[in-house]
Amino acid sequence: MRVCIFGAGAIGGYLAVSLAKAGADVSVVARGPHLAAMQASGLTLRKDGDEQTCRIRATDDPRQLGEQDYVIVGMKAHAVPAVVERFEPLLGKDTTVVPAVNGLPWWYFHAAKTGTVLDETWLESADPGGAQWKFFGPERAIGCVVYPACDVPEPGVINHVSGDRFTLGEPDGSDSARLRLLSEMLIAGGLRAPRKARLRDEIWIKLWGNCSFNPVSALTGASLDVIGADDACRRLIHDMMAECKAVGEAVGARFGVTIEQRIKGGTDIVGHKPSTRHDVELGRPMEIDPLVSSVLEVARRLGIATPSLDSVAALLRLQGQVLGLYDRRPRVEVAIRPQS
Template sequence: MRYIIIGAGAVGGTVGGRLAQAGRDVVLVARGGHLTALRERGLRLRVPEGELTYRLPAVDGPGPLGELRAEDVLVLAVKTQDTVAALETWADAPVAGGGTAAERLPLVCLQNGVEGGRLALRRFRHVYGVCVWLPSTFVEPGAVSAAGSPLTGILHLGRVPHGTDDTARRIAADLADARFEAPVVPDVARWQYAKLLGNLANALEAVSGPVAGEAAQALYARVRAEGEAVLDAAGIAYASAAEQRAARGDKITLVPLDGAPRGGGSSWQSLARGTGTIEADHLNGEIVLLGRLHGIPTPLNELLQRLANRFARERRAAGSMPVEDLVRLANEAVAAAR
């Protein structure tokens, strides 16, 4: 199996680098300065055992690869807001022996939230979802870091919308050889929705900094309670906190890495890099959507979604709103919703 990592940023680059370390065939897909750096200097993966460099094929799309191989696995690791463009780029790529990527190849959605899998199913026949527990950082063009030890990450894997198969088990076996735990589960969405509840803090962190102090933690608890109420009203199952703790255990310990400080999660990193976009529409926005569909008010998640999008659009500094100001806005939003 050859793994084509579509979006070789923090998560995609880490998975691609670890798979290459395990002897798997890997192609990286990137753009701009990151693509240039990958071609010129290789992928530099900073991990607890040091900096590893992998000279891997790096492309900007399917064209340079010619016909894709029948044993290729497409790994979609772009942010959800970039999913549609990536799917359009790769769906019609020809596969040796006939047919297209959308018709024949497995597509693994290595993304936060649940929307990526739904979007993929509109174009691809064989879609797999992943619940991503992988602390990683885009350090600079050509370099990513992952501080987890002894495991680099835990990646629950299954078909979308549900089920398992031999392809999922083969991918999981390769990931297990690459320092990941990859349980193959028939209900991957249940794990993804549980992770979504945790990811509701991403916008909070992006706007006001680490969710560490009493005020920030109390606000996140309220945001998460909205999310749980919405999922319950929608009849959507999610893994319990106890299940998640049992799954993680002490398998991933973060090790400080020289030259690769971890400033924050994926949304915080989007603001820090000034990308101009953020994934809040598919995290807090997922709760807002379900709330509107099922008649559950979600003023706190609406607020975080709106603020995160504004910060990204206006390229404001990550964590620049004092948490006291955010709490005040949250209280006003809740009062207005009554």
């Protein structure tokens, strides 16, 4: 089984080693010192006190890899539209694309049957100009909700911090052969990979925290436990989650936990700062649109008021612009890719 990880950073690298352990023919697309280290010495995973190094084909040129059975997208969601045409050499007639990303994914409203004007459309905030929708085609997509935490302490090395679950689902909720095969491969590599008919519910549960805790931490520099211990900030998080829940329910999502339970789940993690704050501290482009703007776009399209989310999002965007870490991208015009 040929699998390419496009973007072999922390999560992509973790997946690459795990799939190689399962016996898949794995390749990665990467760049810079991380790529050079993998080409020279392989990709090393540090997990639970052990260290394992795999020799994996690594390149910055997808043309060297050929058509794949699965392409797993390990880049951050906002970085993909501008480079979508680089995926061309990897795509055969039956290639499956698996975006392992945060936020509302570009395929979300394919086969969603929400009964709203959003069905069978893309979100501009998640996929400017429909770049991925048009190029990949939503019928290629399998959804993936990512739970592990990993980092790259040095080029060529992935450090596993916590978690091993990658929840998978077809956009139409079916238990397809390609979904079962991907799940079985991940499980054989030592990961948990449950298949969910209602994957969108898990997307919203994770997004609940991403659209509230992430902006507040990015703006304040506070860890989740510190945010939860501040009464005013905790009330703000509660209000933002209530607005997010209303938006999610309007497109059919079910929230199986209460807002207070979700807040407690975040604030019980002492010292943790979410990825958007790490973007600020490391001077990386901020992941704002998939996590926050996407929720607001759905709200505007459906006429739902989100005053708390609107206010915090305005501050977050301004912070990103002032720091030079956020620039709302223009529409990316991509031709519809002909089928092989």
